[in-house]
Amino acid sequence: MDERRFTPAAGRFAPVRLYDPVVALTRERLWRSLVAMHVAPRPEDVVVDVGCGTGSLAVLLNRVEPRATVIGVDPDPEALAVARRKAAAAAVAGGTPGGTTEWRVGMGDEVAAIVGAGTADTVVSSLVLHQCPVPMKRAVLAAMHETLRPGGKLVIADYGKQRTAAMRLAFRFVQLADGKADTQPNADGVLPRLIAEAGFENVRESETVATLTGSLSLYVARRS
């Protein structure tokens, strides 16, 4: 595996600028709101968004709690440029009294080194792991575990087990864009097991959302 390879936000064939219009078709406001509900950021919290892409979730979380520090990490500088513009437009980038949104370039398996081991109250990630080869899914989850303080929370939103024929059919669009090898383990329901194997406790699938591109699952877990 080339550990430094990554699939860009809009998939293998489309430019990053198409990502936001496409992800809007996934009932985005619903599932991002559910993620925000589970993260429930508090003042002084450090929240790390792994694979933050164009920054929609990080910006939303900082809007929910401007006194939290939200750090977005992504390997794609082009996506981070969009995130910076989005944060500036939302007037959260450094301009919100007491609150900060920061952006760092890096892969998910490097996140503990990038933001510091044991520093995050919550690690969040959306629509990233389905784009990663299984060894990278494992490495990213291990790095997320290392990044959290003891008792910290993990919230992941991603394509999970595709339980119906309609959802399996819908998910083919994602598989075309992102490749079958990396996406099929998610569709087979591998994530809860990988999250537990990374050392997390109380792993549960708390929500599922049927979308035009397949079924999204929210997974929550704790670092003990």
Ligand SMILES: C[S@@+](CC[C@H](N)C(=O)[O-])C[C@H]1O[C@@H](n2cnc3c(N)ncnc32)[C@H](O)[C@@H]1O
């Ligand atoms: C589909 S986009 C999701 C972006 C954002 N999290 C969201 O919810 O809109 C996937 C993002 O994951 C990033 N990515 C892909 N492989 C990664 C890896 N191994 N570690 C961290 N980020 C990765 C890509 O650069 C891309 O920005």
